[in-house]
Amino acid sequence: MSEEPAVAIRRLTKAYRRGGQVVPVLNDITLDIPAGDYVALMGPSGSGKSTLLNLIAGIDRADGGELRVAGADINMLDEAELADWRARSVGFIFQFYNLMPVLTAFENVELPLLLTGLSRGERHSRVEAALEMVGLADRMEHYPSELSGGQQQRVAIARAIITDPVILVADEPTGDLDRASADDILALMGRLNTELGKTIIMVTHDPYAAQRARSIRQLEKGELRGTLKAAPEGKS
Amino acid sequence: MYWLKLTLRNALRHKLRTLLTLLGLLVAILSFGLLQTVVDAWYTGANSAAPDRLVTRNAVSLVVPLPIHYRDKIRGLDGVRSVAAANWFAGVYQEPKNFFPQFAIDAAPYLAMYPEYRIDSDQLREFMRDRKGVVIGRKLADTYGLKLGDVLPLRGTIFAGNWEFVIRAIYEGATPRTDTSQMFFHWQYLDETLRAKAPQRSSMSGVFVVQVTDISRAAEISAEIDAMFRNSPAETLTETEQAFQIGFIKQTEAIVIAIRIVSFVVIFIILAVMANTMAMTARERIAEYATLKALGFGPVFLGGLIYGESLAIALSGAALGIAFTFPVAGWFGAKMGTLFPVFEVSNETVWLQLSCAVVVGITAALLPARRAARVRIVEGLRAIG
Ligand SMILES: Nc1ncnc2c1ncn2[C@@H]1O[C@H](COP(=O)(O)OP(=O)(O)OP(=O)(O)O)[C@@H](O)[C@H]1O
Ligand SMILES: [Mg+2]
Numbered sequence: 001m002s003e004e005p006a007v008a009i010r011r012l013t014k015a016y017r018r019g020g021q022v023v024p025v026l027n028d029i030t031l032d033i034p035a036g037d038y039v040a041l042m043g044p045s046g047s048g049k050s051t052l053l054n055l056i057a058g059i060d061r062a063d064g065g066e067l068r069v070a071g072a073d074i075n076m077l078d079e080a081e082l083a084d085w086r087a088r089s090v091g092f093i094f095q096f097y098n099l100m101p102v103l104t105a106f107e108n109v110e111l112p113l114l115l116t117g118l119s120r121g122e123r124h125s126r127v128e129a130a131l132e133m134v135g136l137a138d139r140m141e142h143y144p145s146e147l148s149g150g151q152q153q154r155v156a157i158a159r160a161i162i163t164d165p166v167i168l169v170a171d172e173p174t175g176d177l178d179r180a181s182a183d184d185i186l187a188l189m190g191r192l193n194t195e196l197g198k199t200i201i202m203v204t205h206d207p208y209a210a211q212r213a214r215s216i217r218q219l220e221k222g223e224l225r226g227t228l229k230a231a232p233e234g235k236s
Numbered sequence: 237m238y239w240l241k242l243t244l245r246n247a248l249r250h251k252l253r254t255l256l257t258l259l260g261l262l263v264a265i266l267s268f269g270l271l272q273t274v275v276d277a278w279y280t281g282a283n284s285a286a287p288d289r290l291v292t293r294n295a296v297s298l299v300v301p302l303p304i305h306y307r308d309k310i311r312g313l314d315g316v317r318s319v320a321a322a323n324w325f326a327g328v329y330q331e332p333k334n335f336f337p338q339f340a341i342d343a344a345p346y347l348a349m350y351p352e353y354r355i356d357s358d359q360l361r362e363f364m365r366d367r368k369g370v371v372i373g374r375k376l377a378d379t380y381g382l383k384l385g386d387v388l389p390l391r392g393t394i395f396a397g398n399w400e401f402v403i404r405a406i407y408e409g410a411t412p413r414t415d416t417s418q419m420f421f422h423w424q425y426l427d428e429t430l431r432a433k434a435p436q437r438s439s440m441s442g443v444f445v446v447q448v449t450d451i452s453r454a455a456e457i458s459a460e461i462d463a464m465f466r467n468s469p470a471e472t473l474t475e476t477e478q479a480f481q482i483g484f485i486k487q488t489e490a491i492v493i494a495i496r497i498v499s500f501v502v503i504f505i506i507l508a509v510m511a512n513t514m515a516m517t518a519r520e521r522i523a524e525y526a527t528l529k530a531l532g533f534g535p536v537f538l539g540g541l542i543y544g545e546s547l548a549i550a551l552s553g554a555a556l557g558i559a560f561t562f563p564v565a566g567w568f569g570a571k572m573g574t575l576f577p578v579f580e581v582s583n584e585t586v587w588l589q590l591s592c593a594v595v596v597g598i599t600a601a602l603l604p605a606r607r608a609a610r611v612r613i614v615e616g617l618r619a620i621g
Contacts, residue, residue, distance in 0.1 A: 059530050059613040080534065087532025094617070098527040102245035107238075112531050114238055159531075 004071065006167050006199040007033035007056055012065035014051055025051050027222040029065070035166070038193040038200040040210035043219035049203040050171055052219065056201060057169040058086050070166040087115045091160030091198070093170035093189075097152040099144040099159075105131065106140040109158045116163065130158040134188060150181030157188055161196065168192065170202040174209055186212045239537070243544035250517070254549060257513045261553020261596075262560060264506035265589050269561035270568060271499035272585045277569075277576040278485060278492055284413060284578075285478035288317075289349060290446040290454060292461055293480070295471040301440035302470050304427075307342075309464060310446055315457050317449045320346035321423045321441035327390030327399060329380070336376050336574035338390070338419045340426040347371070347420075349447045352410040359384065359405035367425045369404035373416030377406050379573040388419070395426065397433070417574035446474070503592045510600040514546050518604030525608040526616025535609035542605040543598065550597030551590075558589050 014026040025048045033039055041049050054060035055067060058074045067075050070089040077085055092098075099108045109130055113123045131137055134154040144152050153173060160168055170189070174182035186209055192198045193214070202213060210216050218225040247254060292310065294300040304321060311319045325338035343364060347353060355363075355371060363369040370388060382388065388401045401421055409416045423441065430438040448457050458474035465472045475483070485492070518525075525538050561581055569579030 054614050057530070059617075083529070083532045083534055086530065092527075092530050094527070098523065098617070100242070100524060100527075102242065102249060107241075110238075111528075115532050 003035055004068075005032040006035040006037065006070060007031070007201070008066070008068040009056075010066040012052075012055065012067060013063050014048070014055060014060075015063055025222050026055075026062075029222075029224060031217070031224060033199060033201065035199055036193070036197050038190070038214040039202065040213035040216045041201060041203045041219060042205070042207075042210055042216055043225075045205075047219045048222045049219050053169050053171055053201060053203050056167075057090050057092065058082050087112060087163065089166050091163070091165040091168040093153070093156055093160050093168060093173045095172040095175040097144070097149070097156045099152055099155055101144050104141050104143055105136060105147065105155045105158075108144070108155055109162055112159060112163045126162060127158075130162050131155075133161075134158045148181065149177050150184055153177065153181070153185050154188065157185070157192070161192060161198070165198075167199040167201065170200065172204055173202060174204070174206060182206075182209065239540055239544065243541055243548060246517075246521075246541065247545045247548050253513060253516075257510060257549055258553045258556065260506055260509050261550060261593070262556040264502050265554045265557025265593060266560050266564060267502045268499045268592060269558065269581060269585050269589050270565060271495050271502075272588060273561075273565050273579060273581050274576070275492055275495055275499075276582055276585065277579045278488070279482075280413065280415060280576075280578040282478050282481035282485060284352070284415060285476065285481050286352075287451045287454065287476065287478075288448050289477040290448060290458055290461075290474050291477050291480035292444040292446055292472045292474040293442070295462075295473040298442070298484070300470070301442050302444065302472065304439045304441050306465065306470075306472070307441070307444055310444060310461055313457065313460055313464070315449050315453050316446055318345045318349055318447040320349060320445050321443075322346060322445050323423060323426060323440075323442040325390070325395065325421075325426070326393045327395075328393060329388070329390055334380070334574075336379075336417050336419060337415075338421070340423040341420050342423050343371075343420070345447075346445060349445060352414045353407040353416075354410055355405050355407045363404035366402060366404050367422055367428075368401050370401040370419055370421040371405040371407055372403055372419045373577075374406060374408050375416040375577060376419060376574050377403075379417070382406075395430065395437075397429075399429075412580065413578050415577035417577035443480075445477070503596065507596045507599055510546070510550060510596050511603070513549075514542065514600045514604045517545070518542060518608055522608070522611055522616045523619040526611055526613045526619070529611075529613050530617070538608045539601075539605040542608060543601040546601035546604075547594065547597035550593045550600070554590055554593030557593075558586055561585075561589070 009029055009031040012026055012029040015022050015024045029052065041053065043049050051060065055062050056069055058069065062075055066073065072085055072089070074082060074085060100111065103111065106127055109127045110123055113126065118126070128137070131140055134157050136151060136154055136158070139147060139151060144155070147155065173189070174185050177185060189200060189202070190212055193200050202209070204210050215227055217227060292302070292306070294302050301323070307319050307321055310316060320342040323340040325340055327338055328334070329336070347355065347360070363371050372382060376382065382403055384403055384406065386403045388403055390399045390401065392399055407416065427438050446461070448454050454476060461474045462472050528538060565579060565581045569576060572579060
């Protein structure tokens with residue numbers, strides 16, 4: 001494969017300092033995630049899954065090692081460059097959706113487009129298409145408080161894909177949902193991967209959710225413990 | 237547009253909190269405006285002084301009078317158009333709280349020097365004809381329901397005894413800022429009465445008002461007047477009417493300073509309230525700020541949201557406060573009667589009110605905006621669960 005991996009991690013380390021004590025969280029992580037992959041990151045609580053995901057997404061800083069994501073050496077970027085890079089390259093899906101409560105579904109999805117040079121008309125047609133894709137064309141004017149958890153997460157997914165980023169990061173995207181809603185979300189994420197070709201990295205505790213990914217990585221005490229499931233070709 | 241939408245909706249998110257803050261701002265900005273107007277009212281006399289009028293008084297103190305024959309000497313100076321005696325009377329009308337200024341004057345020259353006191357010519361003739369006659373201002377007449385022909389009894393304080401005057405004329409102000417709360421009567425009448433009852437106090441005047449022909453020579457003529465009486469038993473001090481008025485007001489400056497301090501304390505208190513509201517708001521929204529940052533928005537956008545919200549609330553509160561200042565000042569001015577001859581909200585006061593609101597809005601947003609700009613995304617996001 002000549003193509004550069006979406007995520008290339010080399011000897012990545014991260015530790016927290018707490019009152020003079022150094023708590024290592026990630027030790028010497030080396031990992032490639034090919035473009036178009038859909039990785040589930042599993043592991044016990046406190047193993048460093050969220051920390052690793054946050055580093056990949058460029059919202060936290062590593063202590064050492066190399067981190068190339070979507071073609072950028074993000075350890076080397078300053079705060080402003082990193083923010084621009086995130087706006088262009090990363091879509092975020094959070095456990096608690098993190099929608100702006102004062103904005104409608106439509107406006108929430110439109111939000112990231114304000115950082116692009118798109119005209120109002122272009123923004124609107126894009127937002128409509130994204131909400132259509134997540135099946136909420138009829139809920140555009142609803143506020144988050146008027147939507148179910150599953151619907152809110154779908155709005156969040158529309159927001160995550162609206163700028164057409166290379167990778168999507170999701171930290172327990174179904175952690176706060178019931179089974180049926182979780183299924184909807186997982187199906188939607190599968191489509192983002194297969195239909196839109198998004199590289200997805202998802203942290204999850206739920207083996208059922210993990211099974212929907214192409215590959216599963218296990219993290220334990222800050223170290224990767226091999227691949228549990230090879231990327232099966234042609235999975236939908 | 238988007239920013240404005242987000243800002244305004246954020247401001248209306250906690251309706252009760254915003255309402256209470258607005259109420260606080262209203263009261264603070266209103267109080268500030270009223271206190272500022274009180275200070276202005278204090279200085280009305282100085283503001284309505286004319287540049288061609290000088291006041292000559294005893295160099296020792298304002299309460300020591302000058303011999304009346306100075307009048308002719310001053311009138312003889314080159315560049316002096318007219319001179320009039322004016323004597324503070326300080327009589328009590330019914331009760332001491334009914335304060336208004338009373339002057340015994342050389343009626344003809346004095347009133348000619350004050351064209352801003354508009355008197356009907358028939359009334360003026362009546363006044364000049366009656367030695368016990370008085371001219372009173374419109375505001376004074378309205379405050380106590382006084383009419384032409386009414387007897388106006390005053391109990392003397394500086395000049396003991398019960399005095400009776402008859403209202404012969406009512407003057408109108410040339411502008412709304414003209415003091416129409418005063419009373420004028422004939423210095424001649426005062427002097428005649430004193431000659432009979434207390435001769436040693438007769439033939440004196442508290443001050444002389446001097447009108448010059450050329451305002452550019454005012455300083456020169458002041459110096460000449462004072463030079464004329466140097467080394468006499470009653471040396472004079474001549475200054476412009478404005479300087480004289482300010483000197484007079486200076487005696488009560490402590491009160492003015494106290495009022496000014498209170499007015500800024502009020503603003504300071506509302507600033508603390510507002511800062512607390514904004515801090516509370518920002519604390520609750522840390523996860524939202526972190527989310528916006530994760531999406532790629534920078535500190536400028538976040539700062540804009542917080543400053544915008546703070547300013548929107550502060551300016552709305554100020555608008556309400558200013559809107560209420562006018563009717564409340566009107567009511568208050570009427571209540572105060574002749575104590576404040578002119579009680580009007582000036583443009584400067586409105587500008588000051590607005591400026592205070594802007595300062596409050598910006599200052600209250602300072603720390604929350606800094607906090608939002610500095611919050612680390614991962615920590616901010618954790619604030620949700
Ligand atoms: N800000 C911090 N300061 C100190 N220690 C931290 C901080 N954030 C995380 N940690 C520690 O780092 C370790 C990994 O945390 P992380 O959130 O990545 O775990 P996780 O695998 O996502 O766990 P979970 O499944 O419970 O979400 C934990 O031991 C945690 O206590
Ligand atoms: Mg986690």
